[in-house]
Amino acid sequence: MKSNLNGKTSIENVKVKIKTRVNRTENIKKVKNSIINITTEKTIINRTEDNYLYTIGDIDLLRTISKLIKSNEISEVANTILNKNKQDNGITFFINKQAAYHNKFHMIDENMSTLDDIEVIIDTQQPDAVIDWILN
Numbered sequence: 001m002k003s004n005l006n007g008k009t010s011i012e013n014v015k016v017k018i019k020t021r022v023n024r025t026e027n028i029k030k031v032k033n034s035i036i037n038i039t040t041e042k043t044i045i046n047r048t049e050d051n052y053l054y055t056i057g058d059i060d061l062l063r064t065i066s067k068l069i070k071s072n073e074i075s076e077v078a079n080t081i082l083n084k085n086k087q088d089n090g091i092t093f094f095i096n097k098q099a100a101y102h103n104k105f106h107m108i109d110e111n112m113s114t115l116d117d118i119e120v121i122i123d124t125q126q127p128d129a130v131i132d133w134i135l136n
Contacts (some may be wrong), residue, residue: 034100047097068105
């Protein structure tokens with residue numbers, strides 16, 4: 001672990017992928033904005049041939065999600081979801097795409113939307129440390 005410029009300790013060897021499908025009824029710019037609203041405006045978003053948008057980064061990609069959990073006062077719910085979806089090598093959870101587009105934060109433990117939610121995949125050998133980092 002090491003501290004970064006923002007004073008929050010960073011955990012090494014964490015790979016984060018945030019992705020969602022763009023359905024043919026959806027506006028690609030709106031779907032991109034959904035991802036940007038839970039990351040940062042500087043986030044580089046890529047598109048796959050099978051109509052998925054994604055971004056890849058380290059634990060800092062989760063910084064906005066961490067802030068949203070705190071500002072929406074859902075730390076207990078987030079803790080439950082993160083621990084429910086924790087495995088030895090990582091954590092996976094979902095964020096409602098429509099809510100994210102409207103700058104609302106709705107975290108869920110499974111993909112529930114017919115239009116697909118935003119999937120957050122965290123690869124790490126330290127899932128408990130990552131959960132602590134997100135929540136604190």
